[in-house]
Amino acid sequence: MNRRSALAFIARVCAALCSVVIAIPGVAYVVDGLRRRSSSQSTKQRVARLMDLPPNKPVQVAVVGNRKDAWMSYPNETVGRVWLIRRNDDKTPANETKVDAFTATCPHLGCSIQLAANQQFVCPCHKAVFGSDGQQVQAAGHKAPAPRGMDSLECQLVEDPQSKQWWVEVTFQRFQQGSATKHPVT
Amino acid sequence: MLKPMRDWLDQRTGYRSLLAPWRQRVLPHGPSWALSSASVLLWLLVIEVVTGFLLMGTYTPSTTGAWASVLFIEQSWAGSFIRGVHYFAAHAMIVLFALHIVRVLIAAAFRPPRELIWITGLLLMPLIIGWAMTGNPLAASQKGMIQIEVEGNIMGATPVIGSLLQRLLIGGDEVGQVTLTHLYFLHVAAIPALALLLLVLHIQQVQRHGITSDPDLANASTPSTMLPYWPYQSARNMIVLTIVLGAISACAIILKAPLEAPADPTVPYSPRPEWYFRCLFELRHYFTGQFEFIATHVVPAVALLVLLALPVIDRKLPRLPSLLFRSTVVVVGLASLLGLTGISLWRDYEDEEHLATNRELDVISERIRHLATTLPMPPEGPLELLHHDPQIQGPILFKRHCVSCHSHADDKGEGIVAASNSAPNLFGFGTNKWIEGVLDPERVKSESYFGKTKMAEGDMVGAIAGHFEGVEAADAAKLKTEFAQVAVALAAEAGHVAVAEGSSATEDIKAGVALMADKFGCFDCHHFKDKGELGSAPDLTGYASRDWLIGMIRNPLHERFYPEDHNDRMPAFAAEQDDSAGNQMTRLEVELLVDWLRGQTSNIEIKPKAGTPATRTIATHGKN
Numbered sequence A: 001m002n003r004r005s006a007l008a009f010i011a012r013v014c015a016a017l018c019s020v021v022i023a024i025p026g027v028a029y030v031v032d033g034l035r036r037r038s039s040s041q042s043t044k045q046r047v048a049r050l051m052d053l054p055p056n057k058p059v060q061v062a063v064v065g066n067r068k069d070a071w072m073s074y075p076n077e078t079v080g081r082v083w084l085i086r087r088n089d090d091k092t093p094a095n096e097t098k099v100d101a102f103t104a105t106c107p108h109l110g111c112s113i114q115l116a117a118n119q120q121f122v123c124p125c126h127k128a129v130f131g132s133d134g135q136q137v138q139a140a141g142h143k144a145p146a147p148r149g150m151d152s153l154e155c156q157l158v159e160d161p162q163s164k165q166w167w168v169e170v171t172f173q174r175f176q177q178g179s180a181t182k183h184p185v186t
Numbered sequence B: 001m002l003k004p005m006r007d008w009l010d011q012r013t014g015y016r017s018l019l020a021p022w023r024q025r026v027l028p029h030g031p032s033w034a035l036s037s038a039s040v041l042l043w044l045l046v047i048e049v050v051t052g053f054l055l056m057g058t059y060t061p062s063t064t065g066a067w068a069s070v071l072f073i074e075q076s077w078a079g080s081f082i083r084g085v086h087y088f089a090a091h092a093m094i095v096l097f098a099l100h101i102v103r104v105l106i107a108a109a110f111r112p113p114r115e116l117i118w119i120t121g122l123l124l125m126p127l128i129i130g131w132a133m134t135g136n137p138l139a140a141s142q143k144g145m146i147q148i149e150v151e152g153n154i155m156g157a158t159p160v161i162g163s164l165l166q167r168l169l170i171g172g173d174e175v176g177q178v179t180l181t182h183l184y185f186l187h188v189a190a191i192p193a194l195a196l197l198l199l200v201l202h203i204q205q206v207q208r209h210g211i212t213s214d215p216d217l218a219n220a221s222t223p224s225t226m227l228p229y230w231p232y233q234s235a236r237n238m239i240v241l242t243i244v245l246g247a248i249s250a251c252a253i254i255l256k257a258p259l260e261a262p263a264d265p266t267v268p269y270s271p272r273p274e275w276y277f278r279c280l281f282e283l284r285h286y287f288t289g290q291f292e293f294i295a296t297h298v299v300p301a302v303a304l305l306v307l308l309a310l311p312v313i314d315r316k317l318p319r320l321p322s323l324l325f326r327s328t329v330v331v332v333g334l335a336s337l338l339g340l341t342g343i344s345l346w347r348d349y350e351d352e353e354h355l356a357t358n359r360e361l362d363v364i365s366e367r368i369r370h371l372a373t374t375l376p377m378p379p380e381g382p383l384e385l386l387h388h389d390p391q392i393q394g395p396i397l398f399k400r401h402c403v404s405c406h407s408h409a410d411d412k413g414e415g416i417v418a419a420s421n422s423a424p425n426l427f428g429f430g431t432n433k434w435i436e437g438v439l440d441p442e443r444v445k446s447e448s449y450f451g452k453t454k455m456a457e458g459d460m461v462g463a464i465a466g467h468f469e470g471v472e473a474a475d476a477a478k479l480k481t482e483f484a485q486v487a488v489a490l491a492a493e494a495g496h497v498a499v500a501e502g503s504s505a506t507e508d509i510k511a512g513v514a515l516m517a518d519k520f521g522c523f524d525c526h527h528f529k530d531k532g533e534l535g536s537a538p539d540l541t542g543y544a545s546r547d548w549l550i551g552m553i554r555n556p557l558h559e560r561f562y563p564e565d566h567n568d569r570m571p572a573f574a575a576e577q578d579d580s581a582g583n584q585m586t587r588l589e590v591e592l593l594v595d596w597l598r599g600q601t602s603n604i605e606i607k608p609k610a611g612t613p614a615t616r617t618i619a620t621h622g623k624n
């Protein structure tokens, strides 16, 4: 190796070293920033009193929680919306009543699902239609856009020990959009 | 291995012929280490841009978000490193820039036709300093914000264009909501654009006129002068760059880029400029009052003008005087820069008060960073945390309101010491250790308790002395043991002694209360639960508890404490309801002060004294 190529080698090694010193942490920093996700921690939560739910009519309620967004924390923010449907009439005793809960987030691309006049659910973005059981309904002349039905949420009725009133308790979760099966976003 | 790829690329782009003029360029005097300064500066600039772009991906220029977003960056090792490199490379650039100018000066590289290289280069210097200046306050930290405010005011004092310059810097007539966004704009858009313009011109001129030709060596042509730039000069450049970047990385890892407490006017701080302004800062010691503008404006302007005019001055001078003149500029320039900076640093090193506020700020900075990483960050920003933390606010409030009479210093005299003690030392107030002092005939008369107050002549001091009068040594020891039980009983009222069923503390408390009621006759003067009456001495119910202390500080003249002439000089800090304007302290401030006074006690180690029953585990109490 002559002097010239030795110097060229040294110059290249030094340049590579300097690039690596910046590039590796640079990439790690970007990846790190992307990996730290915001969390909306909302555990089980009472969202509505049973007596306020009309039979077989969907009602939308808000889920309030602590929203952590990068470096900020927002206490008591609306972290999501839920459609509740009381399946039995009000003569059924509370402990036998069934209430279904669906998240209002559309499984297609995440728009907010609305209630149409005919008691069906409609997503305004690409016109996905869902029945009151949450399953997608094939509208005539229109290809159903959503890959799956509305996402149901864990939901149960609990009696408040003090007031003796029955409450609907929902475990709110977010699910990944676009896939045929529902996967919780973790 | 890479060769085929490079060949492929070259056939398509022809990059080799583009680079050829740079690579094959022959330097007039051959390669040298000194010539690396330009290349290293350029690469550092590239590093600044790359790391800056990365930081832009997270940083938020808002008064509530800036500090928190920088802390967010700091929380990942990679973010901390990138920010550190960005910070230290900026400093390195300023140093290298100065060296670069010195080298050019010595080589007289500004001679025709190189005037434009010299001028564009010189103009880059204030631009780069402005670049650093606008970068420092972006974290919205105490130091950065005060610095930019002062710098803005200095600019504002410029004749005629002052207020324009100031507005240009801080984006309005005073530091406020829009300042950070504006500084950010200057830092990442305006200044880089200007710098790029100058830089392109500078490099184009360098390329056109070649690098310096020292007149003395112009004709010498040794074989070494025939070596091409690549790899002979490049290798030197890259080696120097690697060393410099290594040093910067080490600083970034070991020292880390600073992040002081978020800017808040209540936090104590004595501002100092960055090191590159130190010499001007020192100059202001010699030009005061109406002559201050000489230090802040005339000197830097004249220095820049002299340097800019060098090509003209130099042309008028014969060769030898020119060399002398240039050497003088370098020597005088460097000597005054270094000298003034040194003196200024020395002054600070000697200035106990300055060092003390710096240490205080360090403590607060560390604390707020701890809070911000463990507690959720409120949407109102980090100041909300800072304003609600007893550990930070306690000492600040104590110094503002209490220290004119009270100290808060431990056995070794460390802590907050009053200039003239005229009231009890409140360190550990309400703990059994502190109360034992009140019940000790000697200590209660000392400066740490009632010595300097009118209570020194009062009934309490008299009563304690009375109990010990004419008592034999053995009995005195027994008395002390009993008083220690009283102290435990009272510390339990304050919430400093854990009261658990069946613990030995519970027995001491019972014994202490019984002693107070019968043997010592405390309730003849003091009220305690269902015994005694209010008005003649402070209430012992809940003595030194949070509630008691809040009441005492708000209004010591209340019948629970020291009504009428029982009070010595303790002012009422919040006698009015709620937060009326007549109060000296807000409700929150009183609470923070009390929490700190009491919380601090949890950190005091109460040393068990052999034989005394007052050896208890003290419940940790208060917010930490």
Ligand code: FES
Pocket: A106, A107, A108, A109, A110, A111, A123, A124, A125, A126, A127, A128, A145, A146
């Ligand atoms: S997002 Fe609901 S249909 Fe597309």
